[in-house]
Every structure is written in structure tokens, then in C-alpha cells.
Amino acid sequence: MTERWERSVDVATLSDDVGVRVERASADGGTAADGGGAGGIAGLAGALGGGNTLQSDSESDDGQQAGAVSVTVTNFGNAPIENAVLVPRLPNGSGVAELGRIAVADAIAPGDAESVTVDLSGIGAASVEFAVRYELDAEEREVTRQYGLDRETGAVSLTGLNVSLDGDRLRLSGNLGNVGDGEVSGVVLGVAESEYAAPAYPSRDQFLGTVGPSEFAPFELTARVDAANATSVPVEVTYTTAGERRSTTVEVVLPQDTGRTGGGFLGGLGGTVVGVTLGVVVTIPLIVFSANRYR
Incomplete structure (x- = not known):
């Protein structure tokens, strides 16, 4: 059993x-x-x-x-x-x-x-x-x-910005400086497409190459804007530092001109030439990941 x-x-x-x-x-x-x-x-x-x-x-x-x-x-x-x-x-x-x-x-x-x-x-x-x-x-x-990793990284700033507006034609010049302790390379900047702005000939964008620590490189950009509605234009900066490709956008404020007349986006070329120097420094620290987009 x-x-x-x-x-x-x-x-x-x-x-x-x-x-x-x-x-x-x-x-x-x-x-x-x-x-x-x-x-x-x-x-x-x-x-x-x-x-x-x-x-x-x-x-x-x-x-x-x-x-x-x-x-x-x-x-x-x-x-x-x-x-x-x-x-x-x-x-x-x-x-x-x-x-x-x-x-x-x-x-x-x-x-x-x-x-x-x-x-x-x-x-x-x-x-x-x-x-x-x-x-x-x-x-x-x-x-x-x-x-x-303990790596030296660069930090770029846009300084000495000069903005001139002639009708819907915008010319933006200044310096891109490296205020970090490492170099930035493959630097490209240009006016980005937006509702009221678009890059335009002859300087839609510009390649600045490598900028070492405490060095700077001059740039000049051109764009067309809706002069009646635009208050700023976006400038996109793309660069590599510490082996990482990054991109960020800086809003550059347009000069205030009460005499500007509208005509719509990409409108006529008439109007008064307005020039202004902006005495501000726009700093783009590379360690602020919320402001960057990896590519």
C-alpha cells in the first residue's frame, strides 16, 4: 500500500x-x-x-x-x-x-x-x-x-551685437566668444525659421569652425523679417564641446522703431534704416542641458 x-x-x-x-x-x-x-x-x-x-x-x-x-x-x-x-x-x-x-x-x-x-x-x-x-x-x-568625466568644456557667448533693419531686411553682426576652459569646434550659427523671420541671402548662416578658450570669432547674418510684428529673431548656434554635439537658440531683440510701417512678412523694401548696438552679453553655458538639443 x-x-x-x-x-x-x-x-x-x-x-x-x-x-x-x-x-x-x-x-x-x-x-x-x-x-x-x-x-x-x-x-x-x-x-x-x-x-x-x-x-x-x-x-x-x-x-x-x-x-x-x-x-x-x-x-x-x-x-x-x-x-x-x-x-x-x-x-x-x-x-x-x-x-x-x-x-x-x-x-x-x-x-x-x-x-x-x-x-x-x-x-x-x-x-x-x-x-x-x-x-x-x-x-x-x-x-x-x-x-x-572630468573634461574641459567650452562656453560660448554672443557679444557686441549690432542689429540694423531696413524695411524687412535684417543684418545682424557681432562676436561669438568662448568663455569656457575647453575649445568649441564645428561652430555654425544662423537665423532660424520662425513665424516672423527667415534666413536670407547672402548670409543665411555662417561656419566659424573652432574657437579656443578666451578667443572669439566675428560673424554676420542676414534675414528677412515681418517688420510690423517681429520683436525678436531666433539665432541658432550649433557646436561641439567635450565630444558632444549641441544646439541652442538665442532670441535677439530687434530695435524699437516707432516709425516702422507694416507690409506683412517678406513685404516691401521701403522704410527707414534703423541701426542699434546692443550692449548685452547673451551667454550660453554648455552645462545647461535644458537649453540644449543633442544631434
């Missing part, structure tokens, strides 16, 4: 909890505390495992590898994760071609950690996103961590 016993068994719910910590790497293979990348996993200090390395031979005076960081992946869940791969990304979301995909571990058991050392010395961007892709419960998942 066979007896059968039944009893309930508690089965823990699958927990997906993977942490990523980024620290500056020292020459002896350890890590050094770094506020820029330590925003992540509490209680992880000292729990660094071995792993693959992509590292620089250079070393700083304080014993740290110049540009090298240690990225540690810890499994805080209750099931193993498999095929963990590190994918560094630039702020615009694209991958870092110089680094590609970096294998972290075939499997990381619950409570274990694995780390890799990554050389960021060739990266010109101001920050890097470390994405860790892994498999859990037959599904591919991802966790990310932002890491700020």
Missing part, C-alpha cells in the same frame, strides 16, 4: 535586482572612491570581484590609472544572471566605438559581484552611460549607471 503525503511549499518570487557601481581604478587593480560614479550601490565597498580588463598603461601621480574606471556588477537578486555584457554609451545614446561591448561574466550568482576595468582616456565626452545587459528567466534585461 502506498501512502501519499501533500504539503505546501513556499516559492520565492523571482527578484531582479542588479546594481552597477563605477569607481576610478588604481594602478594595483583596486578602486578609489569617486563621487562622480559612486551614486549607486550602498554597502558594496570592498566586494569587488575579478574579471576581464581593458586598461591603460598610463598612471597618475596619486597611483590611479589615468582615465581608467572599475565597473562592478552585483547581483542582489535571488537567481543567477547570465551573459552579463557592459555597453558604454555617449550622452546622445550612441555606443562608444573605441570600446564596443565588454564581457563581464558568463554567470553571476546571487550575492556575487564581477568587475571590469575600462579605459576612458580616449573618450572626449563629458559623461558616459554604462549599460549592463544580462539574461534572467530567459529574458534579456538591462540596468544603467551614469558616470561624469
Whole structure:
């Protein structure tokens, strides 16, 4: 005679909890505390495992590898994760071609950690996103961590603006100066299309190239405006700094002229020539991300 016993068994719910910590790497293979990348996993200090390395031979005076960081992946869940791969990304979301995909571990058991050392010395961007892709419960998942790099960045200002209006013809000149501590390159500016303004021949836009720290470059732009309704014109500035392509728009106020007559947008060329020098400085800090658009 066979007896059968039944009893309930508690089965823990699958927990997906993977942490990523980024620290500056020292020459002896350890890590050094770094506020820029330590925003992540509490209680992880000292729990660094071995792993693959992509590292620089250079070393700083304080014993740290110049540009090298240690990225540690810890499994805080209750099931193993498999095929963990590190994918560094630039702020615009694209991958870092110089680094590609970096294998972290075939499997990381619950409570274990694995780390890799990554050389960021060739990266010109101001920050890097470390994405860790892994498999859990037959599904591919991802966790990310932002890491700020100590990079010199430029900051541009439009100064000494001269605005002249002749009917619907606008001429805008001035200087684009770099007030930051890093260079800006690939600088292009021009009057942007708007309800009451449009770029016009002969200077719809202008390429200024590279502007070093504490240097400036003169520019001149032309546009056509609805003189009866326009109070300002948008000037779009696009540039690259610290490896990031950015774009921002500055509204340049038009001179007040009570004698202007309307005629509609792109109307007649008649009217009095009005000239004014604006003694203001329009600063566009590159660290203000809300004012920028990545491309």
C-alpha cells in the first residue's frame, strides 16, 4: 500500500535586482572612491570581484590609472544572471566605438559581484552611460549607471551685437566668444525659421569652425523679417564641446522703431534704416542641458 503525503511549499518570487557601481581604478587593480560614479550601490565597498580588463598603461601621480574606471556588477537578486555584457554609451545614446561591448561574466550568482576595468582616456565626452545587459528567466534585461568625466568644456557667448533693419531686411553682426576652459569646434550659427523671420541671402548662416578658450570669432547674418510684428529673431548656434554635439537658440531683440510701417512678412523694401548696438552679453553655458538639443 502506498501512502501519499501533500504539503505546501513556499516559492520565492523571482527578484531582479542588479546594481552597477563605477569607481576610478588604481594602478594595483583596486578602486578609489569617486563621487562622480559612486551614486549607486550602498554597502558594496570592498566586494569587488575579478574579471576581464581593458586598461591603460598610463598612471597618475596619486597611483590611479589615468582615465581608467572599475565597473562592478552585483547581483542582489535571488537567481543567477547570465551573459552579463557592459555597453558604454555617449550622452546622445550612441555606443562608444573605441570600446564596443565588454564581457563581464558568463554567470553571476546571487550575492556575487564581477568587475571590469575600462579605459576612458580616449573618450572626449563629458559623461558616459554604462549599460549592463544580462539574461534572467530567459529574458534579456538591462540596468544603467551614469558616470561624469572630468573634461574641459567650452562656453560660448554672443557679444557686441549690432542689429540694423531696413524695411524687412535684417543684418545682424557681432562676436561669438568662448568663455569656457575647453575649445568649441564645428561652430555654425544662423537665423532660424520662425513665424516672423527667415534666413536670407547672402548670409543665411555662417561656419566659424573652432574657437579656443578666451578667443572669439566675428560673424554676420542676414534675414528677412515681418517688420510690423517681429520683436525678436531666433539665432541658432550649433557646436561641439567635450565630444558632444549641441544646439541652442538665442532670441535677439530687434530695435524699437516707432516709425516702422507694416507690409506683412517678406513685404516691401521701403522704410527707414534703423541701426542699434546692443550692449548685452547673451551667454550660453554648455552645462545647461535644458537649453540644449543633442544631434
